[in-house]
Amino acid sequence: MPRMTGLTIPEVAARYRSGAATPTQVVEAYLRRIEALDPKLRAYVTVTRESALARAEAANRRLKAGTPAGPLDGIPLAIKDVICTKGVRTTCSSKILETFVPPYDASVITRLTAAGVVMLGKTNMDEFAMGSSTENSAFFPTRNPWDLTRVPGGSSGGSAAAVAADLAAGGLGSDTGGSIRQPAAFCGTVGLKPTYGRVSRYGLVAFASSLDQIGPFARDVRGAAMLLQAIAGHDPLDSTSTDVPVPDYEAALGQSVEGRRVGIPNEYFIEGMDPEVEQAVWVAIEVLKGLGARIEKVSLPHTDYALAAYYLIAPAEASSNLARYDGVKYGYRAPGNKDLIQMYGRTRAEGFGAEVKRRIMLGTYALSAGYYEAYYGKAQRVRTLVRRDFQQAFERVDLLACPTAPTVAFKLAEKEDPLQMYLCDIFTIPVNLAGLPGLSLPCGFTQGGLPIGLQLIGKPFDESTLLSAAYAYERATPWHRRVPELA
Amino acid sequence: MAEPKITLAEVEHVARLARLDLSQAEKERMRSQLDAILTYIDKLRQLDTDNVEPTSHAIPMVNVMREDEVRPCLPTEAMLANAPERASDFFRVPRIIEE
Amino acid sequence: MTATEYEVIIGLEVHAQLLTRSKMFCGCPTAFGGAPNSQTCPVCQGMPGVLPVINRRAIEFGIRTALALDCTINAGCRFARKHYYYPDMPKNFQISQYEEPLAVEGWLSVEVNGTARRVGIQRLHLEEDVGKLIHEGTLETARASLVDFNRSGVPLMEIVSKPDVRSAEEAAAYLRALRAILIYLGVCDGNMEEGSFRCDANISLRPKGSTEYGVKVEIKNMNSFKNVQRALEFEAQRQAKALAAGERIVQETRLWEADKDYTLSMRSKEYAHDYRYFPEPDLVPLRVEQRWVDRLRTTLPELPGERRQRFVARYGLPAYDADLLTQSRALADYYEAVVREYAKPKVVSNWVMSELLRELPGDDEAAIARCPVPPLNLARLLALIDNGTISGKIAKDVFEKMYRSGEDAEAIVKREGLRQLADVDVLGSVVDQVLGANAGAVADWRKGKKQSLGFLVGQVMKATQGKANPALVNQLLLERLSKGS
Numbered sequence A: 001m002p003r004m005t006g007l008t009i010p011e012v013a014a015r016y017r018s019g020a021a022t023p024t025q026v027v028e029a030y031l032r033r034i035e036a037l038d039p040k041l042r043a044y045v046t047v048t049r050e051s052a053l054a055r056a057e058a059a060n061r062r063l064k065a066g067t068p069a070g071p072l073d074g075i076p077l078a079i080k081d082v083i084c085t086k087g088v089r090t091t092c093s094s095k096i097l098e099t100f101v102p103p104y105d106a107s108v109i110t111r112l113t114a115a116g117v118v119m120l121g122k123t124n125m126d127e128f129a130m131g132s133s134t135e136n137s138a139f140f141p142t143r144n145p146w147d148l149t150r151v152p153g154g155s156s157g158g159s160a161a162a163v164a165a166d167l168a169a170g171g172l173g174s175d176t177g178g179s180i181r182q183p184a185a186f187c188g189t190v191g192l193k194p195t196y197g198r199v200s201r202y203g204l205v206a207f208a209s210s211l212d213q214i215g216p217f218a219r220d221v222r223g224a225a226m227l228l229q230a231i232a233g234h235d236p237l238d239s240t241s242t243d244v245p246v247p248d249y250e251a252a253l254g255q256s257v258e259g260r261r262v263g264i265p266n267e268y269f270i271e272g273m274d275p276e277v278e279q280a281v282w283v284a285i286e287v288l289k290g291l292g293a294r295i296e297k298v299s300l301p302h303t304d305y306a307l308a309a310y311y312l313i314a315p316a317e318a319s320s321n322l323a324r325y326d327g328v329k330y331g332y333r334a335p336g337n338k339d340l341i342q343m344y345g346r347t348r349a350e351g352f353g354a355e356v357k358r359r360i361m362l363g364t365y366a367l368s369a370g371y372y373e374a375y376y377g378k379a380q381r382v383r384t385l386v387r388r389d390f391q392q393a394f395e396r397v398d399l400l401a402c403p404t405a406p407t408v409a410f411k412l413a414e415k416e417d418p419l420q421m422y423l424c425d426i427f428t429i430p431v432n433l434a435g436l437p438g439l440s441l442p443c444g445f446t447q448g449g450l451p452i453g454l455q456l457i458g459k460p461f462d463e464s465t466l467l468s469a470a471y472a473y474e475r476a477t478p479w480h481r482r483v484p485e486l487a
Numbered sequence B: 001m002a003e004p005k006i007t008l009a010e011v012e013h014v015a016r017l018a019r020l021d022l023s024q025a026e027k028e029r030m031r032s033q034l035d036a037i038l039t040y041i042d043k044l045r046q047l048d049t050d051n052v053e054p055t056s057h058a059i060p061m062v063n064v065m066r067e068d069e070v071r072p073c074l075p076t077e078a079m080l081a082n083a084p085e086r087a088s089d090f091f092r093v094p095r096i097i098e099e
Numbered sequence C: 001m002t003a004t005e006y007e008v009i010i011g012l013e014v015h016a017q018l019l020t021r022s023k024m025f026c027g028c029p030t031a032f033g034g035a036p037n038s039q040t041c042p043v044c045q046g047m048p049g050v051l052p053v054i055n056r057r058a059i060e061f062g063i064r065t066a067l068a069l070d071c072t073i074n075a076g077c078r079f080a081r082k083h084y085y086y087p088d089m090p091k092n093f094q095i096s097q098y099e100e101p102l103a104v105e106g107w108l109s110v111e112v113n114g115t116a117r118r119v120g121i122q123r124l125h126l127e128e129d130v131g132k133l134i135h136e137g138t139l140e141t142a143r144a145s146l147v148d149f150n151r152s153g154v155p156l157m158e159i160v161s162k163p164d165v166r167s168a169e170e171a172a173a174y175l176r177a178l179r180a181i182l183i184y185l186g187v188c189d190g191n192m193e194e195g196s197f198r199c200d201a202n203i204s205l206r207p208k209g210s211t212e213y214g215v216k217v218e219i220k221n222m223n224s225f226k227n228v229q230r231a232l233e234f235e236a237q238r239q240a241k242a243l244a245a246g247e248r249i250v251q252e253t254r255l256w257e258a259d260k261d262y263t264l265s266m267r268s269k270e271y272a273h274d275y276r277y278f279p280e281p282d283l284v285p286l287r288v289e290q291r292w293v294d295r296l297r298t299t300l301p302e303l304p305g306e307r308r309q310r311f312v313a314r315y316g317l318p319a320y321d322a323d324l325l326t327q328s329r330a331l332a333d334y335y336e337a338v339v340r341e342y343a344k345p346k347v348v349s350n351w352v353m354s355e356l357l358r359e360l361p362g363d364d365e366a367a368i369a370r371c372p373v374p375p376l377n378l379a380r381l382l383a384l385i386d387n388g389t390i391s392g393k394i395a396k397d398v399f400e401k402m403y404r405s406g407e408d409a410e411a412i413v414k415r416e417g418l419r420q421l422a423d424v425d426v427l428g429s430v431v432d433q434v435l436g437a438n439a440g441a442v443a444d445w446r447k448g449k450k451q452s453l454g455f456l457v458g459q460v461m462k463a464t465q466g467k468a469n470p471a472l473v474n475q476l477l478l479e480r481l482s483k484g485s
């Protein structure tokens, strides 16, 4: 029997085209793998077995008839449980939404469904996407497929782990401060956060509206490009979605790195970062140089302030977005309330986990009377400075290369102090503040066998340059072919 | 020791605004954690931002509107299916008493 | 020592529901009165992950109104989130406007007892409505409340006046004038009972001559002009009494209890709210370009103020008539349609103001649209008086019959034989009979008691069931009386 799993998205698609495999065979193989391995990994919150098989059947028929819905027809994906799926519960890994079944699809799901994609299930995450380890799930932590004692990163840890462990051919995550790129780095997959406005947020349960963006996970760059192609583009249901034309990302992969100006930001190589990470990233930069890229040092002087600004902006928006979870319309309601005030206070205290409550408190405080200018207002001005840093750098270079995270995957329960956890995202957060596209791809492994991520950052709407540079790097290096031993 | 960035009374006030019933232990833990975060955030004061415009969207856009066209609603049943408590076609909530 | 005289300071806040087809941020219909929760979608029910998209027509209605109120339209405006928890508000924040409203600094001319004053408009902004709460019992005794989100997300325009209003009467006049403008613009139906035109008021007192403002009280729940006036009159007196007694006025919100005729404290710490406004991150700012404003300016109709002036100038109407006739665009249109067919403007004005408005249930579009007497029929009725077919008195009865049956005047006059008696021979014999039967009155007249002529005219009219031409009766009586003297 031919191999049905362990393939990249383009490889699966090629097998469908040649008739070497059918969507039903592949989806069944994935469901078996999930059944066998997910109890160890715990990447999935919900496995949508029945609908996956039904959709695979439909894809079979289309492919057989020679009328595929598109290049992704029949491709099995893992979807982060922050993206609304009609008729399939969408929990955000929170007790407060444990029973919530949306009567509508997120726009990305509508697009993927039209493209023939088969959803295998909904993946675990830090509750409401708040965290960097997927330990903040109200249900269970997800484990890193390279070392089950370690975290997969977060908040999209479930999707990253599922893709890395080959419990799906690809997946979707969301990234507000690094939630796609950091788990991609920790799990050794490709993860892409598109430009703010490139992909519709309609149906993405909001964490921080001005920062959130949905993006793909895949085991190779081409797979990520194919997924982005399917989800990118203007959506009239999202006022912040842009009408900029969507290029052909797969075609862009052919562009050479020769002569590309790659900026290396000084501020992303800091005291106290993991020396193995730093080493691997420098080697990766050398590889890019070897491919003909022109390496230039650049400075992003306000980098050190980005994290502080982010921890005002994101919680402020979150405190507002999460006000709707009150036990009135959907989700959890605390039992036995004497009046409405009590119902609100208890429902929210019991329904939200510690990190979510912390951010609601921080955000409410930052917006409250007398503090708005000093906190929220100040942070929005600092955001302008962070954005200007990037604008100035991009006058000289085409893209930036740097580490995705200062460390590799850490142990479960290793980071107890919230602030320590926040520091995981110092290299990814500035990119969200500036609304830029960022991509993480594997650039090596530690002695201990843990993947290391290289982050590429691009100009607004220039995902093509990121993908082409990543693709050139990927072809020149062996890292994406390494797979974790999970048996 | 430096002035605390946030007092227990402020934590209680904010918890009330946010409709979160916190236990005494939670309030105290919250106070010290918020205190640490706010102390870290204080570094923003080093920056002079007097002449800097705030950014609320990194990708500036204006005038996104839709035409005034009626689109189908969802069926009442679909909109009530998730209700924790309902009475016929209404959402039902416990008695409202003003704070 | 004389008691301190107080000046009343009133500011008015109006929430007008806009006549868009769909809601402010989603495509659900705005129609009134649907079955509970039948006009909602994930967006207006605040489900997780949904996003708002601005209704262009709502913005244009706002701009048109701002132009009509001579406001400055801000070149840039944006929406903000206003946070507070209440079960009728699905997201627990309302998308409204705060620091950057659509328009500011306008004015409205308000007339009380023939004197016009300008009341300033502080701001005009757009926002979304909340759902509807139904209490199982009264708010105080209910064990539970029920929520219907049909109204949630319906576009509202909030118009806030400056504290320029100086009496309850002036407040009512301001609201009438504002409502008329909104109706003329076609942006709001002005229906106060259904809540599409709602008003809250801030009222405070200060000693005459003082320039500082006193502590203000907010009054809610006034759902008619009459209630606004009564509530504010009551509240002004309540505050004056309290101040005279040396009490302090508490800043609070009070509800007008229309059936009990007083305001009642809501005992809520309304003023302690911390709304935590911040710019709505799911919407991008609006740039209101001059071109857009100019184009909308060309769509403005003649407004009530202009029309009132034109009615005085062109038709020679007294200010009172012009004011009343221009309260509603439909009524003014009706009036002008009659005048086009029957060119005696003051006569038409009298008929519209007394006979027509007595019969009509209201003066709004709907009432006029359903009026069973079309303008042409009224004009032809008036023509029948002029050409002597019927008397003015009979005409009033005919009008009532026209209103009940929808028939035209000629048909009723013909069927009921109401045609005026103007035949000199026929009427002459009636006059002779009356003179014969009323020798006393005749004698009185001859003795110089001239008012007995009126009695005799009355007797002739009675004998002819009101159909006699009064001028002719007069003439015939005088001829005979003077002949015989």
Ligand SMILES: [Mg+2]
Pocket (backbone or CB within 6 Å): C015, C096, C127, C158
């Ligand atoms: Mg308002």
Ligand SMILES: [Zn+2]
Pocket (backbone or CB within 6 Å): C023, C026, C027, C028, C039, C040, C041, C042, C043, C044, C045, C153
């Ligand atoms: Zn709706």
